[in-house]
Amino acid sequence: MRHLMLAAAATLACAAPALSENRIDLIRPDAPELAARGPHPVGVRAQSFTDPDRIDVIAAIEQGGTPTAERVLQTEIWYPAADGTEAGTTYDTILRDGVTPTVLTGSAARDAAPAEGSFPLVILSHGYPGNRYLMSHLAENLASKGYVVVAADHPESTYDDQQAFASTLVNRAVDQRFLLDSMAGLEGDLGAITDAERAAVVGYSMGGYGALIFGGAGLSPTALERTEPAGFVPPAGLLDRLAAGSEDHAALVDPRIKAVVAIAPWGRQHEFWDADGLNDLAKPLLLVSGSDDDVSIYDAIRQVFDQTTATTRHLLTFDHANHNAAAPIPAPAEAWAFSETLGRAPFDHYADPVWDSVRMNNILQHFTTAFLDQHLKGEDRGAFLDLVPDAEDGVWSVDDAGTPDAAHNYWAGFPERSAKGLMFETKPAGQ
Template structure:
């Protein structure tokens, strides 16, 4: 065989082997959240075994804005399903393996019909909670529109293994399975987060006689949101919405005024819950649409970690997420930017089913980033959230992992393997005196 042909033949074999290795990593033994060879130091799982359970809450007496007429909202009881990951004690030989039941597609969308699929996680369903180590800080997680409580299992499982009780919400009217008109998401997102936070704290009280009893440290709470979840957690943390949103919402919801309660101009706007010590907002939506103004952002005083893609085409970057970072002058805040990433800086990698021919491309781009390996993003998120939340909720000395040069191309970041911390920027701003 001629040398050139032999070389080409070897190239083909090599490419075939590499593609199969990549496929195996995605579909075989690799589970969402597992570390890649170049994963930064704090991305590895913690020392706790992880249990997982599903709970159903009902928030009674809520405004039914989807059926508002002439500015009058009917009242209904709002159901909310949540998933709870927590430090657990496992019987000898028990394996941290769970199957999550999820769907692709969007309700009421004929081009993207609901398609069930399953994926594996590293937790044990209904495991006994670990009761010998005291209580653990609480994290409440809010997905995007549309999404589900399983959208970020790489992160929820990882944080539970590090000693957190992690509660992810299925926001009614905002999931893949029940996607409904936008006014419900606009008004209910922050209210759902606050309600679930309080319900979980109540379950964790001594004498409540449930698996969370004594497990929840109610004085150390973090809230995490992605996209519309980011929109929600910033409001819960004190960033009141603008009057522009009030007018916009009223115009699209039959005159409902339900969102007035969450506006900064409302003298009774609920200020941040003092139990909330940390906020994480992935690609928070709304700044480009006038959801916040300077006064509203001044209400954010809780330490905040923002994560964005520099090419975000949903929430916007310069006039969107970065403008939130600049405008939140009263918060100690960070902005981690993935250069050339778009909006998907938070979710799990694409499921295998999203690779099937004939599916709408958006099923793949519900999860994937065009310029990044989503598994790499997952590992970096695990690393930085471990540091940020560890500082504010566990009083751990992780400051060296956040005191970095802004541009990751200039010098290897602390905690990253040599040559692995390229393509990112980390900005830090302290509260204005």
């Protein structure tokens, strides 16, 4: 028994530095192939963008009418950095409780000189609440592979600025379009390397809600006609510009967006879309979900998968995972402790009861890389996207030299025995 206790203590001691550093850049030895970091060092810069005349939903709720105000989006921009750049950045942020400070550690270099070249743009959009660091593992990973990645703090939807849900319903897709326009107009050395004509949006939860709207899925009459509950429903008319078939929504959808990744997208469970509205989404689509999602509801996400018939789409499912599947960074060490503000530990905002967070992050990095390479860079990643739907049905069959034979149909890029608990389904346009 003493030997077991000593071994356990040694294991914890070895794990403690990584935990205390709150690393967002871990790649497990059993990670799928495309999770590995790419050839570029990564730089990161802070940048704010101001929309001078946005409808102020909070003021409209309180006083009526359609008042407008400046809307400031604070962002981080990750990008391929010049050869020889050495990592050295930490990220000062706060936890889900809105007050507890934490420091995250990654592999970027603050304000590094950019690499030479032109790189597609990826917009990352957090949930409600969240912040610009919630998917920073994916941001750094994609930047190392030749993407410029921007993530914003969405006002009224962050840990320390969580206000009426109605604001997020109205603003999220508009924020995403504003980020695209702002990055397209960015000047200086970062603007010079950013190719906003080849862009994608990746959204989690309410970010996924916005991504589907921005991608072309306008809202249903049911969404526009809701009158309750209070705080959930925007003042009359404010959602109209997102309505399926409206001129305003048609003007919001942008041809520069070449692909959409929606992770646990919120909304179909409350009939915010119907089949007609979802059928208007014509961008290639990657959906990601846990089979036990009880927030966005897995069956509703499958409806999105079934009803986006105008495009080829994929659905990656983590068996038994809940709403936190794949998107959030691993829970910072401080999130393990009880929070007086929340009345519980913030741990459950980041973690899943069944799946390891780093494992899920790596799988998301792999599939997002394949999907974006295919649609933004024109690279042939079909082998990683044309899979036996249920990983359990995959057969690992190689000869003594490790060469796959005719019977081998295991998921491409996954080491033997490592694709357990996953589904990857594809439906072509028209079906």
